[in-house]
Structures are given as C-alpha cells and as structure tokens.
Amino acid sequence: MSSVKVGLLGLGTVGAGTVNLLARNRDEIARRAGREIDIVHAATRHPDRPRACSTEHFRLTSDPFAVVDDPAVEIVVELIGGEGLARELVLRAIDNGKHVVTANKALIASHGNEIFEHARRQGVTVAFEAAVAGGIPIIKAIREGLSANRIEWLAGIINGTSNYILSEMFYQQRDFADVLAEAQGLGYAEADPTFDVEGVDAAHKLTILASIAFGIPLQFDKVHVEGITQIGSEDIAYAKELGYRIKLLGIARRVVGKGISLRVHPTLVPQRRLLANVDGVMNAVMVHGDPVGSTVYYGPGAGAGPTASAVVADLIDVTREINTDPKHRVPFLAFQSHALSDEPVLGVEEIETRYYLRMDAQDTPGVLADVTRILGDNGISIEAILQKQPPPGADHVPVIILTHEVSERRMNAAMAQIEALPTIQGRLTRIRVEHLD
Numbered sequence: 130m131s132s133v134k135v136g137l138l139g140l141g142t143v144g145a146g147t148v149n150l151l152a153r154n155r156d157e158i159a160r161r162a163g164r165e166i167d168i169v170h171a172a173t174r175h176p177d178r179p180r181a182c183s184t185e186h187f188r189l190t191s192d193p194f195a196v197v198d199d200p201a202v203e204i205v206v207e208l209i210g211g212e213g214l215a216r217e218l219v220l221r222a223i224d225n226g227k228h229v230v231t232a233n234k235a236l237i238a239s240h241g242n243e244i245f246e247h248a249r250r251q252g253v254t255v256a257f258e259a260a261v262a263g264g265i266p267i268i269k270a271i272r273e274g275l276s277a278n279r280i281e282w283l284a285g286i287i288n289g290t291s292n293y294i295l296s297e298m299f300y301q302q303r304d305f306a307d308v309l310a311e312a313q314g315l316g317y318a319e320a321d322p323t324f325d326v327e328g329v330d331a332a333h334k335l336t337i338l339a340s341i342a343f344g345i346p347l348q349f350d351k352v353h354v355e356g357i358t359q360i361g362s363e364d365i366a367y368a369k370e371l372g373y374r375i376k377l378l379g380i381a382r383r384v385v386g387k388g389i390s391l392r393v394h395p396t397l398v399p400q401r402r403l404l405a406n407v408d409g410v411m412n413a414v415m416v417h418g419d420p421v422g423s424t425v426y427y428g429p430g431a432g433a434g435p436t437a438s439a440v441v442a443d444l445i446d447v448t449r450e451i452n453t454d455p456k457h458r459v460p461f462l463a464f465q466s467h468a469l470s471d472e473p474v475l476g477v478e479e480i481e482t483r484y485y486l487r488m489d490a491q492d493t494p495g496v497l498a499d500v501t502r503i504l505g506d507n508g509i510s511i512e513a514i515l516q517k518q519p520p521p522g523a524d525h526v527p528v529i530i531l532t533h534e535v536s537e538r539r540m541n542a543a544m545a546q547i548e549a550l551p552t553i554q555g556r557l558t559r560i561r562v563e564h565l566d
C-alpha cells in the first residue's frame with residue numbers, strides 16, 4: 130500500500146521533533162499504522178534557516194496555504210501555534226477534505242466547536258492529543274480508556290513552566306521573579322511568560338479535558354483563571370508548615386444538582402498526595418471516575434520528543450481510521466456530538482472549598498477575636514491558625530488561617546469585612562485548598 134502523505138505546518142520545536150521521530154521510528158510506526166507515513170510538503174516562515182531536522186525529503190515553502198491546498202496531502206499537521214492563522218489554515222484544510230492533527234491548545238479550546246462542526250460535515254477527523262500535557266496520552270486515557278466511567282472530577286498540573294517555578298520557590302526558598310528570570314534563561318519559560326504564569330495555558334488545556342470528561346461543548350471563556358504571580362515565598366513556607374504544597378491546578382468538577390466548576394488557580398494540596406510531589410516541568414493529571422476511583426497520569430508535558438510522541442500517535446490513529454466510516458470513529462469530544470450536555474458551568478462564587486488565608490494583623494490583643502468572630506458570623510469554621518512572630522521592626526504579625534469547606538460567596542463577604550478592620554493591614558491573601566479525595 131502507498132504511504133500516507135502528510136503536510137506539515139511549522140518546523141519549530143514540535144515540528145522538527147515530529148520530522149525526526151517519523152524518521153527514527155519509521156519501521157515501528159509503519160508496523161503499527163499499517164502504512165508508512167511520509168511528510169511530503171512543509172511550511173515554515175523562514176525556509177532558509179537551519180533546522181533541528183533534515184528537510185531533504187519534502188518540499189519546503191514559506192506559504193502555509195500551499196500545503197493545505199496541496200492535492201497530494203491527506204493529513205495536515207498544524208504546529209504553527211496561535212489562533213488566527215492556525216484557525217484559517219485548519220478550516221481550509223478541512224474544507225479541502227483533509228484530516229488534521231494539531232498540538233495547538235489555544236486553537237482547540239477557543240475554536241474547537243467550530244472546527245469539529247466543519248470536520249463532521251466533511252467527514253474528516255481532527256486529532257489533538259499533543260494539545261494537553263504533551264507526552265502524556267491523557268486525552269486517549271479519558272476518551273477511550275475511561276469511557277465506561279462517569280467522571281466526577283479531574284485535577285491536573287498541566288503547565289510545566291509554572292510548576293517549575295513553584296518547585297524552585299519551594300526547594301530553594303526563592304522569590305517568584307527571581308525563579309522566572311532563571312526559567313527564561315533555561316528555556317523553560319517564554320520571553321513573554323504571561324500565558325504560562327497567569328494560568329491561561331492551563332485554562333486552555335482544562336477546557337479540553339473537561340469537555341472530554343463531561344461531554345460538554347468547549348467553553349474556555351467560562352473557566353475561572355488565576356495564575357501564580359501573587360504567590361509569595363512566605364505562602365509556600367507557611368503551607369509547608371501546615372503540611373501542604375502549593376500547586377497551580379486545573380480543576381474540573383461536577384457539583385451535584387448545580388453544574389460543572391472549571392477553574393485554574395494556585396491550590397494547597399496535602400503533601401501526601403501524588404500531585405503535591407510532581408516537581409519541576411513535569412505534568413500530572415488525576416481523574417476520579419465512577420466506578421474506577423482515582424487514577425493518575427504523569428509524564429513530560431512539553432518538549433520536542435514528548436510532544437512529537439503525541440503528534441505521531443495521532444498520525445498513526447488517523448492513518449488507521451482514514452478509511453473508516455466517520456460514524457464509527459471515536460467522537461472528537463468522547464461523547465457523540467448530538468449527545469453533548471448543556472449542563473451549566475458555574476461561576477467561581479458557586480464553588481465550595483477550603484481556604485488558606487494570610488493577613489497582616491496589628492500585634493495587639495483582640496485582633497484575632499475580631500477575625501474569628503467575622504468568620505463565625507459568616508458560617509465559616511476554622512481548621513487551624515498560625516500566628517507568626519512579627520518581622521524585625523514591624524508592628525504587624527502574619528496570621529494564617531485554614532478554614533473548613535465553605536462557599537466562595539461567603540468567603541468573599543468575610544474577607545471584605547476582615548479587610549475593613551482597622552487592625553488589618555492591606556489585602557488578604559486567599560489560596561484555595563483541595564484535598565483531592
């Protein structure tokens with residue numbers, strides 16, 4: 130049988146990794162796919178620049194539309210990134226009757242509903258394993274391996290850059306800005322790290338995971354997003370003292386009788402949990418299903434090799450499915466398209482969780498009594514209180530409170546009242562706590 134012909138958009142980190150992997154494991158891949166997989170046409174903005182892969186076996190152009198319009202190409206692999214041009218190219222490829230593989234989480238999270246609709250009309254497939262958690266086959270695990278389960282919740286460390294920064298802050302007792310600068314030097318963080326440290330990249334991935342877990346349309350705009358820029362090294366130290374690690378988690382959870390909560394934020398995780406011990410740039414996703422219980426998937430979430438591993442696995446899947454009736458293929462979002470649910474995504478004020486609060490309180494009698502009275506008046510019970518020594522020369526002491534579970538709405542009301550006390554200086558730091566059980 131003739132080989133499958135692939136058009137490649139982008140020859141950067143993942144694009145070059147994909148070319149190298151297809152060459153390195155060519156025989157193994159063909160034995161699995163049933164056909165050889167050949168890149169025949171590729172586009173890159175600067176075709177004359179040296180590449181981390183050989184470019185001698187395919188045509189190379191600076192015009193990505195030449196690739197998606199090439200009649201010889203059966204599968205287009207989009208590895209350019211971004212949303213504007215990538216969306217245009219993917220829709221055009223689909224309208225040209227080509228299958229698509231992409232690693233682009235921003236594209237799928239924001240435009241996936243539209244892209245899948247086009248693909249269904251055209252009877253082609255769109256595969257996006259590499260868009261979430263790089264080398265960890267988490268989409269396949271949830272979409273296929275756990276397809277008998279009712280997923281109750283999932284929680285993931287799905288941004289390697291922020292996990293690296295939090296890990297360094299924990300182990301080296303260093304500040305956020307200091308570690309970020311180093312991460313940029315090492316290539317773990319982009320020159321513009323906003324998407325990583327502000328939680329946007331994790332929110333893109335959570336959007337995709339939640340749709341596959343719960344069978345809901347992609348709703349990136351409904352994810353509550355907070356990044357790690359406000360986390361101080363003192364919070365990491367106090368959390369440790371209380372038996373927790375601070376991790377940037379993406380959390381998707383069914384709230385019985387209400388809807389689905391989708392959020393990305395720094396989270397205190399008990400030290401004994403596997404997720405608390407995922408360090409450096411590694412990723413991990415914990416999925417809790419009925420009846421399976423909790424399962425955890427761990428591995429490298431980025432980089433040329435791991436991401437190419439997912440891209441090529443998708444290429445193999447598409448090659449196997451190319452002649453399958455579209456009705457018999459695995460649905461893009463795990464559930465049949467007509468069976469997607471309109472269960473509402475809840476606002477963050479609807480959630481109920483435990484909280485870590487840190488405040489600077491005047492070092493005088495009665496202050497703590499005022500704070501605990503306000504919490505009590507709002508129906509918030511306290512699990513632990515830490516009062517630290519004032520820093521040298523300061524007249525305010527850090528007070529840390531861990532609460533039991535309470536609604537975010539009540540917590541907001543209590544925090545506003547505490548911040549209004551004349552004995553409390555500045556704003557409170559609030560970090561949500563998840564026990565993941």
Ligand SMILES: NC(=O)c1ccc[n+]([C@@H]2O[C@H](COP(=O)([O-])OP(=O)(O)OC[C@H]3O[C@@H](n4cnc5c(N)ncnc54)[C@H](OP(=O)(O)O)[C@@H]3O)[C@@H](O)[C@H]2O)c1
Pocket residue numbers: 138139140141142143144172173174175176178191192193207208209210211214232233234235259260263430431432433436
């Ligand atoms: N890097 C990772 O570890 C990783 C992990 C998971 C997912 N992803 C996703 O994979 C995708 C690619 O990421 P990457 O890290 O490989 O990016 P990258 O290294 O910046 O590579 C992007 C490639 O796209 C090409 N390109 C950009 N605009 C173009 C245009 N108008 N026409 C033709 N080519 C164009 C660039 O060409 P030039 O090289 O000539 O400039 C470059 O080869 C992104 O969606 C990213 O989110 C990446």
